[in-house]
Amino acid sequence: MSALLRSHLCAGIRAARPFGTGARTCYQVPQLPACDINPQPYQGRVYDELLALRRRHLPPWMITYYRQPLLLHQGRGQWLWDSTGKRYLDFFAGIVTVSVGHCHPRVTEAVKEQMARLWHSTNVYLHPGIGSYVERLCATLPPPLQVVYLVNSGSEANDLAMILSRVHTGNHNLITLRGAYHGTSYTTMGLTSISAWKFNAAISSGCHPVMCPDVYRGLWGGSKCRDSPVQTLRTCSCPSDQCQAREAYLAEFQEMLKSTVPHQLAGFIAEPIQGVNGVVQYPRGYLREVSEIVRDRGGLYISDEVQTGFGRLGSHFWGFQSHGVMPDIVTMAKGIGNGFPMGAVVTTPEVAGSMSEAWNFNTFGGGPLACAVGTAVLQVIEEEGLMEKAESLGNDLMMQLSDLRHDFTIVGDVRGKGLMVGIEMVVSKESREPLPGLEMNEIWEDCRDMGLLLGKGGIHQQTFRLSPPMCITQEDINFAIRVLRQALERHTKRGRGPA
The missing domain is CATH 3.40.640.10 (Type I PLP-dependent aspartate aminotransferase-like (Major domain))
Structure with missing residues (x-):
């Protein structure tokens, strides 16, 4: 059964990725904040055809995010929709590029x-x-x-x-x-x-x-x-x-x-x-x-x-x-x-x-x-007072992330200013050894599955980058924190690291 089909059958219960064990555990996925935008149906070329065209005609050094790259179809404000109609909260803003919101x-x-x-x-x-x-x-x-x-x-x-x-x-x-x-x-x-x-x-x-x-x-x-x-x-x-x-x-x-x-x-x-x-x-x-x-x-x-x-x-x-x-x-x-x-x-x-x-x-x-x-x-x-909004919401975001640092040993550092925030992931707080790439990707993919898009950075790709459009809301911040917490809990249950 495909992950997409299973997500529909679970009616809000999303299957965790079966990293190494073959077993799946259902988790209650945090609910996305409300959005009054009805995206248009996607009517372009099918996913596999577009992926094949990219691989055939675009250079191999043009990297893509995620195991299954997103086929984005529409955007508005802090939201993005893929070709299936699934909605995502964009917390990377097109690599710190979308300042006032998609299609403002x-x-x-x-x-x-x-x-x-x-x-x-x-x-x-x-x-x-x-x-x-x-x-x-x-x-x-x-x-x-x-x-x-x-x-x-x-x-x-x-x-x-x-x-x-x-x-x-x-x-x-x-x-x-x-x-x-x-x-x-x-x-x-x-x-x-x-x-x-x-x-x-x-x-x-x-x-x-x-x-x-x-x-x-x-x-x-x-x-x-x-x-x-x-x-x-x-x-x-x-x-x-x-x-x-x-x-x-x-x-x-x-x-x-x-x-x-x-x-x-x-x-x-x-x-x-x-x-x-x-x-x-x-x-x-x-x-x-x-x-x-x-x-x-x-x-x-x-x-x-x-x-x-x-x-x-x-x-x-x-x-x-x-x-x-x-x-x-x-x-x-x-x-x-x-x-x-x-x-x-x-x-x-x-x-x-x-x-x-x-x-x-x-x-x-x-x-x-x-x-x-x-x-x-x-x-x-x-x-729209977006600079002032970036300061107040950014401060709240970082304070909530500091709670995650307290609760999970693999969260080594939380830093930033305004809506430019980093979460550095480590094997342990004592060693500050970067969290291995496989584990970073597992957490990253889980966040994407739950509807949250993050960036990555650092010499060792050990830091999650959070830089959403400045039009986000407090509800968006709270949702992102819930997703990150659940992704870290899943990581712990996989046996990758203690909380």
């Missing part, structure tokens, strides 16, 4: 209106949308960050930031953090410091990774280090005005500079919170002090806000603001367009003026459609 009516209407008027115009011409958009975007940023160049993706934005820093300073070497993800283009792959995203080919030179100041898994860390409602379980005797972990990581940064790079730098790039590496947070004050060290060597500080920007962190619109630091360049994408391919680089007039020696042209960046989408997204974030 305001954004959808803006696209329709603009498409009926003018689809495309390159930036060699004027059109009203781009002026209005960059004015509204710059209003969210502190001066002198007031010069905008629009592109199509985060990789493009970070690629341009590399050029800007090198042209402006006249220097070549850039510092990045281990565990960083800044793109997979030829140049940005040099900045990305996760081996799973690197090919065995020559990549751009002059990019140097330094130890990531991870206060949970790194060499140093304690219970007062990070800007999060939930701290690590590592002990800490630091006074209130001094973080020993921060000082140790800064000393390591200085040692790397002495041994690895020339005295003059082009810049340092960092995410305010590492996303792909599993929502890794640094000690308070680390980025501020590193930026001063880099500037003393002639370099610029670049803040990669591709995942942390546009209010997702709740307390501030931009992640760098929560660190009390001022960047020279800010890169952004993903949430900027709520799923529309769009990115931007924002910098100072002084840095922007350095590029006048040659032309830089982007065919689609800043086109009428992109600017209509971007403007609508900013309006929705402001009018």
Whole structure:
């Protein structure tokens, strides 16, 4: 009997996956929060045919999630429907991309209106949308960050930031953090410091990774280090005005500079919170002090806000603001367009003026459609109070997740800010050894079966990533917690690990 058929026969009782034993146990599946959207019936090609076409014509490095990849059909708000009509709560937001909700009516209407008027115009011409958009975007940023160049993706934005820093300073070497993800283009792959995203080919030179100041898994860390409602379980005797972990990581940064790079730098790039590496947070004050060290060597500080920007962190619109630091360049994408391919680089007039020696042209960046989408997204974030919502709901989410950490030994760490949250899974709290991939996948698949979509991250893929659209509700938070708790209980009953 198929799992799908069995789920219908159980009428709300879903069969657990029979990992290794061949036996099945029925569990009461948490009920999804109410939704007043009636999805349209799926009328496309059948699942097996589409899967075969993908395998035949798309490259093998295009990974899919889950044993049986989802065939998504429709989305609205925080909800997604597959081709069978099953509804899912999207807690990964298209990889931290859907900021205001799938198919938000305001954004959808803006696209329709603009498409009926003018689809495309390159930036060699004027059109009203781009002026209005960059004015509204710059209003969210502190001066002198007031010069905008629009592109199509985060990789493009970070690629341009590399050029800007090198042209402006006249220097070549850039510092990045281990565990960083800044793109997979030829140049940005040099900045990305996760081996799973690197090919065995020559990549751009002059990019140097330094130890990531991870206060949970790194060499140093304690219970007062990070800007999060939930701290690590590592002990800490630091006074209130001094973080020993921060000082140790800064000393390591200085040692790397002495041994690895020339005295003059082009810049340092960092995410305010590492996303792909599993929502890794640094000690308070680390980025501020590193930026001063880099500037003393002639370099610029670049803040990669591709995942942390546009209010997702709740307390501030931009992640760098929560660190009390001022960047020279800010890169952004993903949430900027709520799923529309769009990115931007924002910098100072002084840095922007350095590029006048040659032309830089982007065919689609800043086109009428992109600017209509971007403007609508900013309006929705402001009018619906989504930043404030991200802070309050994110705090509640993390506090409820901290209860799971207390109840299950395999939940090693809960961290994050706003609606950018990580749950690091371990064999035991004492060892902090990453939970094996098979066990991670079992829990992950169980959550999917119960209607909750999560991401994964970390060097060892040991961290569940929770970054839902900012339109979620308290009921959605409570449902996600119930699903996670049941998935962890199932893991315990399988004999994989004690509670």
